[in-house]
Amino acid sequence: APATAGEKPFIILQSTTSTANSGLYDAILPKFTERTGIEVRVVAVGTGQAIKNARNGDGDVLLVHDRAAEERFVAEGWGVARFDVMYNDFVIVGPRSDPAGIRGLKSASAAFARIAEAKAPFASRGDNSGTHKKELRLWKAAHVDPIAASGRWYRETGSGMGATLNAASAMNAYALTDRGTWIAFANRGDLAILVEGDPALFNPYGVILVNPARHPHVKRREGQAFIDWITGPEGQAAIAAYRLKGHQLFFPNARREAKARERK
Amino acid sequence: MPEAAPSLPLSADRAGAPLLPARIGGLVFETAGMRLLGPLDLDLGPGTVTVLMGPNGAGKSLLLRLLHGLVPPTSGTILWGGAPPTEPVRRRQAMVFQSPVLLRRSVAGNIAFALSLRPGSRVAHARRLDALLDMADLTPLAHMPARRLSGGEQQRLALARALALDPEVLLLDEPTASLDPAATLAIERIVRQAHDRGTKIVFVTHDIGQAGRLADEVVFLHRGRITEHTPADAFFDRPASREARDYLAGRIVL
Amino acid sequence: MPEAAPSLPLSADRAGAPLLPARIGGLVFETAGMRLLGPLDLDLGPGTVTVLMGPNGAGKSLLLRLLHGLVPPTSGTILWGGAPPTEPVRRRQAMVFQSPVLLRRSVAGNIAFALSLRPGSRVAHARRLDALLDMADLTPLAHMPARRLSGGEQQRLALARALALDPEVLLLDEPTASLDPAATLAIERIVRQAHDRGTKIVFVTHDIGQAGRLADEVVFLHRGRITEHTPADAFFDRPASREARDYLAGRIVL
Amino acid sequence: MQDFAEAFRLAARLVLSGDPTLMEIIALSLRVSLSALAIAVLVGLPAGAFLAIARFAGRNALLVVLNALMGLPPVVLGLLVYLALSRAGPLGALGLLYTPTAMIIAQSLLITPIIAALSRQVIEDLDREYGEQFRSLCLSPYRRIAVLVREGRLALTTVALAGFGRAIAEVGAVIIVGGNIAHVTRVMTTAIALETAKGELALALALGLVLMTIALLVNGAVMAIRLGTGDERHA
Amino acid sequence: MQDFAEAFRLAARLVLSGDPTLMEIIALSLRVSLSALAIAVLVGLPAGAFLAIARFAGRNALLVVLNALMGLPPVVLGLLVYLALSRAGPLGALGLLYTPTAMIIAQSLLITPIIAALSRQVIEDLDREYGEQFRSLCLSPYRRIAVLVREGRLALTTVALAGFGRAIAEVGAVIIVGGNIAHVTRVMTTAIALETAKGELALALALGLVLMTIALLVNGAVMAIRLGTGDERHA
Numbered sequence A: 001a002p003a004t005a006g007e008k009p010f011i012i013l014q015s016t017t018s019t020a021n022s023g024l025y026d027a028i029l030p031k032f033t034e035r036t037g038i039e040v041r042v043v044a045v046g047t048g049q050a051i052k053n054a055r056n057g058d059g060d061v062l063l064v065h066d067r068a069a070e071e072r073f074v075a076e077g078w079g080v081a082r083f084d085v086m087y088n089d090f091v092i093v094g095p096r097s098d099p100a101g102i103r104g105l106k107s108a109s110a111a112f113a114r115i116a117e118a119k120a121p122f123a124s125r126g127d128n129s130g131t132h133k134k135e136l137r138l139w140k141a142a143h144v145d146p147i148a149a150s151g152r153w154y155r156e157t158g159s160g161m162g163a164t165l166n167a168a169s170a171m172n173a174y175a176l177t178d179r180g181t182w183i184a185f186a187n188r189g190d191l192a193i194l195v196e197g198d199p200a201l202f203n204p205y206g207v208i209l210v211n212p213a214r215h216p217h218v219k220r221r222e223g224q225a226f227i228d229w230i231t232g233p234e235g236q237a238a239i240a241a242y243r244l245k246g247h248q249l250f251f252p253n254a255r256r257e258a259k260a261r262e263r264k
Numbered sequence B, C: 001m002p003e004a005a006p007s008l009p010l011s012a013d014r015a016g017a018p019l020l021p022a023r024i025g026g027l028v029f030e031t032a033g034m035r036l037l038g039p040l041d042l043d044l045g046p047g048t049v050t051v052l053m054g055p056n057g058a059g060k061s062l063l064l065r066l067l068h069g070l071v072p073p074t075s076g077t078i079l080w081g082g083a084p085p086t087e088p089v090r091r092r093q094a095m096v097f098q099s100p101v102l103l104r105r106s107v108a109g110n111i112a113f114a115l116s117l118r119p120g121s122r123v124a125h126a127r128r129l130d131a132l133l134d135m136a137d138l139t140p141l142a143h144m145p146a147r148r149l150s151g152g153e154q155q156r157l158a159l160a161r162a163l164a165l166d167p168e169v170l171l172l173d174e175p176t177a178s179l180d181p182a183a184t185l186a187i188e189r190i191v192r193q194a195h196d197r198g199t200k201i202v203f204v205t206h207d208i209g210q211a212g213r214l215a216d217e218v219v220f221l222h223r224g225r226i227t228e229h230t231p232a233d234a235f236f237d238r239p240a241s242r243e244a245r246d247y248l249a250g251r252i253v254l
Numbered sequence D, E: 001m002q003d004f005a006e007a008f009r010l011a012a013r014l015v016l017s018g019d020p021t022l023m024e025i026i027a028l029s030l031r032v033s034l035s036a037l038a039i040a041v042l043v044g045l046p047a048g049a050f051l052a053i054a055r056f057a058g059r060n061a062l063l064v065v066l067n068a069l070m071g072l073p074p075v076v077l078g079l080l081v082y083l084a085l086s087r088a089g090p091l092g093a094l095g096l097l098y099t100p101t102a103m104i105i106a107q108s109l110l111i112t113p114i115i116a117a118l119s120r121q122v123i124e125d126l127d128r129e130y131g132e133q134f135r136s137l138c139l140s141p142y143r144r145i146a147v148l149v150r151e152g153r154l155a156l157t158t159v160a161l162a163g164f165g166r167a168i169a170e171v172g173a174v175i176i177v178g179g180n181i182a183h184v185t186r187v188m189t190t191a192i193a194l195e196t197a198k199g200e201l202a203l204a205l206a207l208g209l210v211l212m213t214i215a216l217l218v219n220g221a222v223m224a225i226r227l228g229t230g231d232e233r234h235a
């Protein structure tokens, strides 16, 4: 349904907790609203839930970080097209005492192998989120089956990034986290970044307009305006300019052309 | 309590087929395999005050509740002018329970509540409320929380509430048990007046003097059975059943 | 109810300073700015049955509750053998309330509960339980849920429970109001027996005949004040106060 | 430990600063939970009263279901409401998802069984005392319920306060159907969940303190009304 | 809509398959919530009973606090317990965080006020009827409470069921102090939250159905006991 008369036009953005909790949206969305008069209502949930919500038509735009799932979303006709927006990276955090001795390793999978070897506590999100899927790929590369150790040193928290970090902090466990959440995260306890910079830790975000052909009420014009803005010079500059505690969290990487086929 | 209780203004005209005589046939009440009442046959005619007597636990209160349709009989029939005591019949009766159940409101509020269940204008109800309070000698206590009243005051309030319903049949379960002698006599007068205006009275009491003053006929109940049903004079002079004789003499009724 | 109530085996020996005489001085009870009782002076001596009479709402139940220490007086003193009615005193008294408050247990369970509050072996308690059930003529109903009893049966149970406490002072608030004539006489006998064994009795009743049978002395209460406190013979023959005369004659007491 | 101290300081600062965002969140929390409570009382109380006085086949089974519904997890209820209100769902066309209305719906559904089950017990206990008297008076079921509710008002207020507590503390359902959208559907509990996820534990606790203060004020107001009307007098 | 149908199919399949992980989760849910309930009843019921019969300065204020505590958000309580049990916290040395014990602690703390507040009301209403009789009998406060609890057992069972419902449905506190760790502290509600976050709504609903079935069984068992002991007889 179109926005009722008198109400400010708005769109619903289905997105992830990692982006929302980092404060990025608070910083950049007012600029978009100021330019277009369109308010953006962010629903921050797990990537899986965000995609499910978008499939149900409960959002106009989807902005998540699970490339394979995003492309499937578009391929199945739920989304119009996927555009790169930005990326950040994952880091491996762990106790400063580093019982598994991974500090400074260049390879994330090598670090994982050592953690497994040392049977050092590791807090996994265990929630099929983008971060969790990335983590599972790293275990695979390290030739470790962590599930076999589930409930022992391998702890699947089945929770969001923040909750998982809270758990890691309280248990002095290792964890994989996106840098944005980490920098914004206040309850670090004894944890610190131990491994970073491996290209395998690259974490791209994509933005997709929910397909109005499937969900006629989707606000195509406003949604597209948002995608145009965030992938355009102004949005990209805003992303680049966002700093938290002195760190740049997200790196814009939009290209102008669509990555996926558009469907009628 | 005023020496001569004022006669109460009646509310609407009474309507419907007469409730009397009431015919009770083969009445039995059992619970958990125990027979508490019956088998029992009884006719209640109009124009008489029927006093129900009998030892503790004989089933007097239970019989009143059955007559009023509050509990269904296990077997047998109760017919008021041909109809069983379902709502249309019960609405034309009022019962004063052995222990008063008062609402958590003021004294006046309790009577007003009963009045509100009957047709009538606001003004008529207000007038009737005053008359009833006066009758029960509760006017000075009108605004007291009803549950704070003394035992006797509560009993008077329960009676006033029943009269507020302007019933054609009044079932009274030991309504003066906690009353002082003057209040007892006043209540007896009020009951007599109601009777004179055509209200059928069924009155349970252990007070032999009171029974003598009020009763036209006595039904004597013992262990759930009627041992006699006789005109009052006969009953008090020469009771037919040994049970009633023992009862009147203050002897244990076996 | 057995013609001659069996005398109850007593539990432990009585101990402590005597509770009597009780001296009440300048007693006043007010609530919400209303004076319900007093000012009132009264001495209760040992060895007498004191009957408390007075119209409904005079304050009889309230006075009993004050004597028993259930409500604190607004002013004045109540001293039982020199001590106010706090727990040590109250524990040596028992009160039967105007409307019985029974536990949701069996008849026997209610008495057993009271017995459990007093010292004594299991066997002694069991024996006493049987005697009390017999005394109150409740043996056949021992396993009935107490709250299902008839009005009179409940009253008898409440009295049996009070006697289970083996009190030195027994405060009875219209304990026979719902009893049949035989039960009433039986209860009077039991009360007399308790008195003969040294229990101080304070008995509230509206039954003038009963008062005559039981009373050694009568305290007449009217509007919260004592209008007379006289030996029974004197009271019934020639009551000193107009209030008592009116009361006895069944006239409204103004 | 320092978290506790900081939480108190933060809470005081938040409240004293009169931060407009916080005020907005508090206002929405109260609006949602009090509306849900009102609906739950309007529906649950008569339903509970009806169950208290009615006797019919299957009543015991229904009572079991009702009592069990007190254990309905908010997340599950949130999901059910989500599926109903989702664009893909039967009521999607109403566009209610991610609005305060959706949150009110979810919370009412959540606490109605609680109000109904507890009122049922309160009123059934009362009806044991009044039942025969009321049948003697031939009260209509409607009138009978109204009177019983009035007689039991003290206990029923406590029941309502239990429902309010459940609603104001609830996060699982409102976060699913409300979406915790800033300035639109963010309430105290979802804000607390968000700050917790951010690791801002002191801030989360501070918000919790503010929430408890609100709950205290609401309960205090109810107590003041009770005492003021002298309701205890008639008890 | 298809989610509903699928949820039912999934729920049936899950239960029938006797999936060991599911059984483990169900067992832990019951263990945690029933333990918490037992503790809450052991503490909350006597506390409520005490408040019902005691009269002291500040009692009304205490009642307001108690009623308000029914609105304590589980997340806040979870945080408090987390901070206490965390390695850095005062009780960190016990190593209880992320264990079922921690979850039991959190849930007991959560429902104790509910049990206490509702019992207080039930018992106070009863005491209005019995109070003077009990004072006449010089019952010790302990005995008086014991008898009142026995007299009010029907209503108090409903109170306990409300507490059980709150506990079994609760997710906010247990997920923080338990961590929803697979095979260690994962219970039904945290599993439901997880599947929801994954977007596995049908599975989440299926788990919800299983949870409601458990709640029904528990409530049914309680009802059967009530009817069996003929408790209604004495009412």
Ligand SMILES: Nc1ncnc2c1ncn2[C@@H]1O[C@H](COP(=O)(O)OP(=O)(O)OP(=O)(O)O)[C@@H](O)[C@H]1O
Pocket (backbone or CB within 6 Å): B031, B036, B054, B055, B056, B057, B058, B059, B060, B061, B062, B063, B098, C141, C144, C148, C149, C150, C151, C152, C153, C178, C180
């Ligand atoms: N629901 C019940 N279950 C079992 N017994 C019952 C039930 N109701 C009543 N009774 C028993 O039935 C008998 C008759 O009770 P009822 O109240 O009618 O006596 P009553 O004649 O009114 O006695 P009273 O003069 O003492 O008032 C009593 O013995 C009582 O214990």
Ligand SMILES: Nc1ncnc2c1ncn2[C@@H]1O[C@H](COP(=O)(O)OP(=O)(O)OP(=O)(O)O)[C@@H](O)[C@H]1O
Pocket (backbone or CB within 6 Å): B141, B144, B148, B149, B150, B151, B152, B153, B178, B180, C031, C036, C054, C055, C056, C057, C058, C059, C060, C061, C062, C063, C098
């Ligand atoms: N808490 C209270 N608040 C106000 N009035 C009260 C309160 N308690 C008792 N009363 C009033 O005090 C008066 C005395 O009551 P009490 O119960 O002592 O009378 P009583 O002499 O026992 O009468 P009865 O013969 O009817 O039992 C009554 O008029 C009653 O309404």
Ligand SMILES: [Mg+2]
Pocket (backbone or CB within 6 Å): B060, B061, B062, B098, B173, C150, C151, C152
């Ligand atoms: Mg009777």
Ligand SMILES: [Mg+2]
Pocket (backbone or CB within 6 Å): B150, B151, B152, C060, C061, C062, C098, C173
């Ligand atoms: Mg009295």
